[in-house]
Amino acid sequence: AMSDHDVREHSDAVVREYLARRGLTATLAAMDAEKPRTASSLSSRAAVVAGLKLAKLVKRNKERVNAAPLGSLLEILCEALIVNERPINVDVVPFAAGASAPRIAGAVAALAHANVGNDEGEDWLPLARPERPAAAAAAA
Numbered sequence: 001a002m003s004d005h006d007v008r009e010h011s012d013a014v015v016r017e018y019l020a021r022r023g024l025t026a027t028l029a030a031m032d033a034e035k036p037r038t039a040s041s042l043s044s045r046a047a048v049v050a051g052l053k054l055a056k057l058v059k060r061n062k063e064r065v066n067a068a069p070l071g072s073l074l075e076i077l078c079e080a081l082i083v084n085e086r087p088i089n090v091d092v093v094p095f096a097a098g099a100s101a102p103r104i105a106g107a108v109a110a111l112a113h114a115n116v117g118n119d120e121g122e123d124w125l126p127l128a129r130p131e132r133p134a135a136a137a138a139a140a
Helices: 004-021 025-034 045-051 055-062 073-083 104-115 134-139
Strands: none
Touching: 004 025, 004 045, 004 073, 045 055, 045 073, 055 073
16 A cells, blocks of 8 residues: 555656646746655656556557547546546545545555456546545544
């Protein structure tokens, strides 16, 4: 399972990759100034794809027929969430008792790996943020 640190590193990398690919260099520079990269920062798109288990989504994006491939991992994830026509499964998003923040990115990775391109030919990448337990909310 991903630690909170891993979730933040992957999230930062996805945002940085989006900003770079969209040409938002001033915004990226501002992010780097406010949240400098560290030795543990992910700088490889391949490492982010592997860490979040997004290979099937990235492959499907490259094979798009009716539109040009999307340019960033964030756009690919958003498309997968928008296209999702199944109910959101809130039971699979992990919450640790007393955790200060939910581990959403880790849940997305697990769900993407488990559900995208399944044997039934359906694509499903659910994401939910259920209410935090009262004890966790009080601890935050």
